[in-house]
Amino acid sequence: MPSSSTNALLMASSVVLVAAAAQFFATDSKERGSTGATGITEEELITEELLVKIFDRLFIEMQMVLQQLSHQIQQLQSTGQIIPEAQLRKILTSEYERALMDRQVKIFEDHDVDADCIEEATWEFMKDEEKFPKAKRAIERFQKLYESVSGETVVGRRPGVTLETKDAHILTASETIEAATAYFGALSGAMKELAEKFKNEGKNLHEPAVQQELQMKFAGLANEAGDAALEAKGVTTKDFHASIERNATDPKVGRQLQMLQLQQQQEMVALLN
Numbered sequence: 001m002p003s004s005s006t007n008a009l010l011m012a013s014s015v016v017l018v019a020a021a022a023q024f025f026a027t028d029s030k031e032r033g034s035t036g037a038t039g040i041t042e043e044e045l046i047t048e049e050l051l052v053k054i055f056d057r058l059f060i061e062m063q064m065v066l067q068q069l070s071h072q073i074q075q076l077q078s079t080g081q082i083i084p085e086a087q088l089r090k091i092l093t094s095e096y097e098r099a100l101m102d103r104q105v106k107i108f109e110d111h112d113v114d115a116d117c118i119e120e121a122t123w124e125f126m127k128d129e130e131k132f133p134k135a136k137r138a139i140e141r142f143q144k145l146y147e148s149v150s151g152e153t154v155v156g157r158r159p160g161v162t163l164e165t166k167d168a169h170i171l172t173a174s175e176t177i178e179a180a181t182a183y184f185g186a187l188s189g190a191m192k193e194l195a196e197k198f199k200n201e202g203k204n205l206h207e208p209a210v211q212q213e214l215q216m217k218f219a220g221l222a223n224e225a226g227d228a229a230l231e232a233k234g235v236t237t238k239d240f241h242a243s244i245e246r247n248a249t250d251p252k253v254g255r256q257l258q259m260l261q262l263q264q265q266q267e268m269v270a271l272l273n
Contacts, residue, residue, distance in 0.1 A: 046113065046117065046118070046121040048125065048132050048134055048135045049134075050111065050113075051118070051121055051122065051125060051135050051138070051139075052134050052135055052138045053111070054107060054108070054111055054113070054118065055135075055138040055139055055141075055142050056138055057107050058100070058103065058104060058107060058142060059138070059141060059142050059145060060212065060215065061103045061107070062096070062099070062100060062103070062142075062145055063145070063215070065095075065096065065099045065100075065103075066096070066145070066149070069092060069095060069096070073088075073092075089150070089151055092149050092150075093149055093150040093151075096146070096149045096150070122135075122139060125139075126139065140155050141223065143155045144223070147241075148241075151245070168236075168238045168239045168241075168242035168243070169236075169239045169242075170239070170242060170243050170246050170247075171235065171239065171240075171243035171247070172247075173247050173250045173252060173253050175235075175243070176240075176243045176244060176247045176253055177252070177253060177256045178233065179230060179233050179235045179240050179243070180240075180244065180256065180257060180260055181256075181260065182229040182230065182232070182233055183226050183229050183230055183240065184260045184261075184263070184264050185229065186225040186226055186228065186229035187222055187225055187226055187264065188263075188264055188267050188268075189225070190218065190221045190222060190225040191218055191267070191268060191271065192267075192271065194214060194217055194218055194221065195214065195271040195272075198210065198213075198214055205271065205272045206272065211272065244257070
């Protein structure tokens with residue numbers, strides 16, 4: 001039976017939950033644009049469009065990392081190896097952060113930026129997040145991906161701001177299964193609608209570039225679809241994730257989560273055929 005951390009990771013990769021801490025990013029050389037973060041000279045302006053491009057690419061590449069990690073963990077567990085919960089979480093977070101550091105170097109080079117300035121621009125945009133909704137959405141989507149791996153609350157983190165750490169409301173096992181069923185169902189529905197839209201537009205879903213585009217657009221819809229399904233059940237996203245972690249060691253919950261994940265993976269594969 002997969003541990004709760006494994007279930008959380010599988011959810012992150014197969015369902016396209018999202019996140020990762022923004023404190024990694026910044027830049028020396030920048031692209032110019034009409035709209036940018038304040039606190040940066042005009043000659044060194046990082047536009048909202050550029051920041052979104054960088055976070056979108058980081059998100060896509062780290063999604064692939066999560067898929068690889070989840071596959072490796074499944075292989076280990078299939079051999080009967082048991083890794084303690086705390087150790088597994090630590091290993092997953094360490095491998096994720098190592099891969100992130102490797103990939104961001106190349107991505108920053110491709111956009112002619114460096115980490116220090118991306119970090120500065122990130123915080124500047126988030127100071128005025130109502131004015132820069134696209135940047136806020138891209139950053140928080142990436143933060144959520146990191147949360148799903150590390151278990152650390154980072155969405156909403158700002159310089160000098162301490163996040164609330166109040167305990168989430170934990171659902172019962174049956175309530176967790178009910179919420180998970182609604183959540184996965186909403187995600188599958190959103191993916192089916194998007195795939196149909198692509199087909200109606202004449203796009204070939206077998207082409208890697210089209211699949212990547214599909215994944216990106218789905219990632220943008222997934223959170224809203226999933227959150228709406230949970231909200232209809234009177235469940236917050238925070239409570240849902242915490243309940244998955246707490247209840248995943250229950251055999252009944254674990255089996256149901258596996259079944260839902262497998263079913264969704266099969267549905268997504270079928271959409272591409």
